[in-house]
Amino acid sequence: MKFNPAQAIQDLQQFGEFGGVNPSITDSSTYTFLEGETMEDTFHGKMEGCFLYSRHWNPSNKYLADALSAMENTGSAWVAASGMAAITCSLLQLCNSGDHIITSITTYGGTYAFLKNWLPKYNIEVSFVDITNIEQVKNAMRPNTKVIYTESVTNPLLQVSNIPVLSEIAHKANAKLLVDNTFSPLIISPAVLGADIVVYSMTKFINGKNDCVAGAICGSNEFVDQLSNVNNGTAMLLGPVLDPMRSSSILKNLNTLHIRMVQHSKNAKFLAENFEKMGLKVKYPGLKKHPQHKLHCELMNKKFGFGGILSLDFETETKANEIMQKMQNAGVGYLAVSLGYFKTLFSCSGHSTSSEVPLGIQKEMGLSEGLVRLSVGLDSNIENTFQRIISCL
Numbered sequence: 001m002k003f004n005p006a007q008a009i010q011d012l013q014q015f016g017e018f019g020g021v022n023p024s025i026t027d028s029s030t031y032t033f034l035e036g037e038t039m040e041d042t043f044h045g046k047m048e049g050c051f052l053y054s055r056h057w058n059p060s061n062k063y064l065a066d067a068l069s070a071m072e073n074t075g076s077a078w079v080a081a082s083g084m085a086a087i088t089c090s091l092l093q094l095c096n097s098g099d100h101i102i103t104s105i106t107t108y109g110g111t112y113a114f115l116k117n118w119l120p121k122y123n124i125e126v127s128f129v130d131i132t133n134i135e136q137v138k139n140a141m142r143p144n145t146k147v148i149y150t151e152s153v154t155n156p157l158l159q160v161s162n163i164p165v166l167s168e169i170a171h172k173a174n175a176k177l178l179v180d181n182t183f184s185p186l187i188i189s190p191a192v193l194g195a196d197i198v199v200y201s202m203t204k205f206i207n208g209k210n211d212c213v214a215g216a217i218c219g220s221n222e223f224v225d226q227l228s229n230v231n232n233g234t235a236m237l238l239g240p241v242l243d244p245m246r247s248s249s250i251l252k253n254l255n256t257l258h259i260r261m262v263q264h265s266k267n268a269k270f271l272a273e274n275f276e277k278m279g280l281k282v283k284y285p286g287l288k289k290h291p292q293h294k295l296h297c298e299l300m301n302k303k304f305g306f307g308g309i310l311s312l313d314f315e316t317e318t319k320a321n322e323i324m325q326k327m328q329n330a331g332v333g334y335l336a337v338s339l340g341y342f343k344t345l346f347s348c349s350g351h352s353t354s355s356e357v358p359l360g361i362q363k364e365m366g367l368s369e370g371l372v373r374l375s376v377g378l379d380s381n382i383e384n385t386f387q388r389i390i391s392c393l
């Protein structure tokens, strides 16, 4: 039977301290011990289930991490204060000075900036490739390559990564495949397909309420132990801990993710198909003419659809801005960055979430200056939304 990530979350039984149907929130930074020896053992990671200090582990964060590791089938997980914290802690845990990373050139702008501007300061080299070109990936491999980094569905160009093939290339060379699955939770299960580590910006679909910033790292027990090691773990030592109040509310939202993803996907597909019929330049992995449509079909957990993100190319920034302003006034949604919200959000990628990528490189990767990314909301009447959008064109 095929792995069902939503069922894996639902099957968890996590009770509150007094039998509550929701786990209790532990709003404590530190924990008491009855004996001094137990404290020392906990410090050295010998005491399973004991909590020491909330930058290390907090019970509320553990409940959320357990649910995420069930969803990804990774064995373990760690929650972080932002998606960027999840990405940077993972990469820094895996790489030392002198190592090499291969990354998709199209990634989230913050990730691109970290890989391009920050890591070279520590003598970690990064090669940027077209992740859909497997020959290019193979040719970029070096003896010191430690990580292949990609997004399941890339931001903002919506290329689909061939996770099984990339994982084979990485593993042959003793490297790890690290996948950002922010755009396609439940839809794609990267670890089941061969990825070693899956990272998330939970700010987006997983939480789905745009009321906080949060991230997650899903990986093996061994990797999560390394991250939280008191002597050399990046999560422990760089310290981007998630607030337990927040992790408690994200956990409740995670339990409705499967219903939301179905609705986001249904609405986005409706819009994409109708934009295509009108002859607009639309990109959506659910369209047959999308270059990796077949691959997406092979990789996906079918019942959750092709996701809530699509892009429309209006060619110039001026045109894009004019249309986005009209769409906001017509009640289509909000002109704002971010995604995975219950309302539709739209922004011009090249001048917002990908503005860290120099213009020349944006051109090279095929990011038009008039590209508008739409994160389609949970609209109950998408035909009506479609009419409102076309009245703005």
Ligand SMILES: *Cc1c(COP(=O)(O)O)cnc(C)c1O
Residues within 6 Å of the ligand: 082, 083, 084, 085, 108, 110, 111, 151, 155, 180, 182, 183, 200, 201, 202, 203, 204, 213, 214, 215
């Ligand atoms: C937003 C986003 C991030 C960064 O996450 P934050 O929670 O804002 O730190 C990383 N990757 C992708 C694909 C994103 O969309």
